[in-house]
Amino acid sequence: MSKVDETRRAYDKLASLLDQEIRKRSGTTADLEQFRRSLDVAFYLLGWAQFEYLVRKEAEDRIETNARAHTLDGHAWRYLKENMKSLSVRRRLDLLFHADAKARAALDRDYDVRNEAAHDYKIPAEARDISDWLLKLENLVSKF
Amino acid sequence: MVRLLDRWMPLKHVSASPIHKQRHEPTIMSGEVTPDPSQRQVMVNLGNRTVLFGPSAALRHVSHFAPEDDAQVLPPVADEREVAEERIARTLRVSEFESIRPASEGPGFDIEAIDRSGRKILIDIKVRERDPKPRDFDDQYRRLQTMSSSQDGAVAEAWHFNIERLKLVIMSLDKGGMPAFSTLVPLDVWQRTDKEIFRRQQVVERVEDWVRRIDQLYSDIQSWLVSHHDLKTERTRKTLMSEELMQKYAVPDRELPILDILRGNESLLSFVPRALYIIGARGRIDIISTSGTRLLIDQGVSGKPDWRLVSAESRRETSAFDQAALNVLVVQQ
Numbered sequence: 337m338s339k340v341d342e343t344r345r346a347y348d349k350l351a352s353l354l355d356q357e358i359r360k361r362s363g364t365t366a367d368l369e370q371f372r373r374s375l376d377v378a379f380y381l382l383g384w385a386q387f388e389y390l391v392r393k394e395a396e397d398r399i400e401t402n403a404r405a406h407t408l409d410g411h412a413w414r415y416l417k418e419n420m421k422s423l424s425v426r427r428r429l430d431l432l433f434h435a436d437a438k439a440r441a442a443l444d445r446d447y448d449v450r451n452e453a454a455h456d457y458k459i460p461a462e463a464r465d466i467s468d469w470l471l472k473l474e475n476l477v478s479k480f
Numbered sequence: 481m482v483r484l485l486d487r488w489m490p491l492k493h494v495s496a497s498p499i500h501k502q503r504h505e506p507t508i509m510s511g512e513v514t515p516d517p518s519q520r521q522v523m524v525n526l527g528n529r530t531v532l533f534g535p536s537a538a539l540r541h542v543s544h545f546a547p548e549d550d551a552q553v554l555p556p557v558a559d560e561r562e563v564a565e566e567r568i569a570r571t572l573r574v575s576e577f578e579s580i581r582p583a584s585e586g587p588g589f590d591i592e593a594i595d596r597s598g599r600k601i602l603i604d605i606k607v608r609e610r611d612p613k614p615r616d617f618d619d620q621y622r623r624l625q626t627m628s629s630s631q632d633g634a635v636a637e638a639w640h641f642n643i644e645r646l647k648l649v650i651m652s653l654d655k656g657g658m659p660a661f662s663t664l665v666p667l668d669v670w671q672r673t674d675k676e677i678f679r680r681q682q683v684v685e686r687v688e689d690w691v692r693r694i695d696q697l698y699s700d701i702q703s704w705l706v707s708h709h710d711l712k713t714e715r716t717r718k719t720l721m722s723e724e725l726m727q728k729y730a731v732p733d734r735e736l737p738i739l740d741i742l743r744g745n746e747s748l749l750s751f752v753p754r755a756l757y758i759i760g761a762r763g764r765i766d767i768i769s770t771s772g773t774r775l776l777i778d779q780g781v782s783g784k785p786d787w788r789l790v791s792a793e794s795r796r797e798t799s800a801f802d803q804a805a806l807n808v809l810v811v812q813q
Contacts, residue, residue: 351773352772352773355752355766355768355772355773356768356770358738358750358752358768359747359749359750359768359769359770360747361717361740361747365717365718365719365738366718366719366720369719369720369752448558448559456644458724461755461757461758461759462759464754464755464757464758464759464764465758465764465775465795468795471795
């Protein structure tokens with residue numbers, strides 16, 4: 337289990353507390369619904385941030401391991417290691433998901449819309465159920 | 481006399497921000513704007529979407545353009561923001577213009593048009609994801625003044641496209657040289673591909689269908705509870721529906737009713753509509769109970785809803801939501 341799982345549990349609890357406020361009719365519904373939207377966006381972005389960190393670390397780990405090889409490929413890996421900082425997240429995803437084209441393509445699409453969510457409360461349809469979406473991220477992390 | 485939606489004073493005549501805010505308040509002025517941009521209809525492609533802008537509802541006339549007039553299928557783009565300005569300049573059509581072409585004079589102007597009276601209009605196109613701010617008008621006001629005084633008979637205008645909230649604000653100068661603003665709103669929005677045209681009306685109908693399905697579900701629930709004499713229902717609370725697709729196609733936000741099932745003054749169950757456009761279903765309503773939140777999704781087809789209760793243990797498992805399922809939820813409270 338990674339930190340993403342803890343994030344999901346925290347989201348479930350906070351979403352449930354807000355839902356209870358809505359049920360008990362404490363405060364205006366519009367405010368409570370807005371809080372819920374803010375909560376969703378916040379945890380959507382937090383989930384991404386944690387996933388991105390784990391992708392970075394895992395890619396670095398694989399590059400380090402391969403760079404130790406005394407083979408022809410080892411030179412390429414060592415070159416990659418020296419230029420690790422310039423390796424974009426998408427390139428790192430290529431490394432981790434080269435055998436899972438479907439997951440890789442889905443992540444590419446997700447990355448395109450992620451920044452939209454950051455500044456304009458736009459969560460893609462695939463991630464409208466934040467809890468389920470965080471679980472999917474956790475499942476991807478477990479495949480590393 | 482022309483009714484102007486906004487009047488604005490040049491920045492050099494005003495000071496701090498409180499006054500800035502005031503200068504956008506609607507007023508009726510006696511100055512005349514020539515030609516009157518507020519009566520135009522403007523059709524442009526923003527990248528993927530084509531938008532027909534025109535006068536607000538109260539002033540609306542027959543549409544001069546329809547999707548059928550928009551025969552050109554342009555390649556779809558990943559991000560409209562990157563191509564909107566170029567696409568607007570390339571596809572612009574205006575109801576009262578005889579000809580439109582790239583500007584050959586007037587530095588900073590994008591379009592040169594001739595209206596029906598033979599008047600030349602130089603247009604500076606600005607594309608943003610927000611409404612124009614006072615500072616945007618400052619520079620342009622000076623440029624419009626310069627251009628209007630230097631061009632013989634030509635009229636200079638600045639067109640501000642808000643591609644996020646779909647609005648077109650046209651800044652021009654009235655006969656007295658004072659700035660005048662006309663706001664055009666989206667009358668229609670569509671996206672044309674090789675195979676089909678996806679229209680704003682389809683989003684409107686989908687939203688209407690969602691409202692009807694919710695209403696029917698609530699009515700069913702109320703009829704199922706008739707034998708529970710200790711329970712009552714209320715639909716007085718509302719939640720705001722503002723889906724991304726609605727915003728993209730200029731469909732107004734919609735208030736949806738929340739259904740509360742009450743015992744005395746205590747709410748046992750609240751049905752809160754949460755989303756229409758979701759993957760794998762035709763809408764989602766959250767059922768908030770004292771013991772937690774359950775998801776209710778419609779997995780039916782058009783015209784035949786099939787409400788399914790998502791398992792608390794697994795999001796992949798669902799069961800029929802009917803009177804028996806509702807009774808179980810009520811008894812658990």
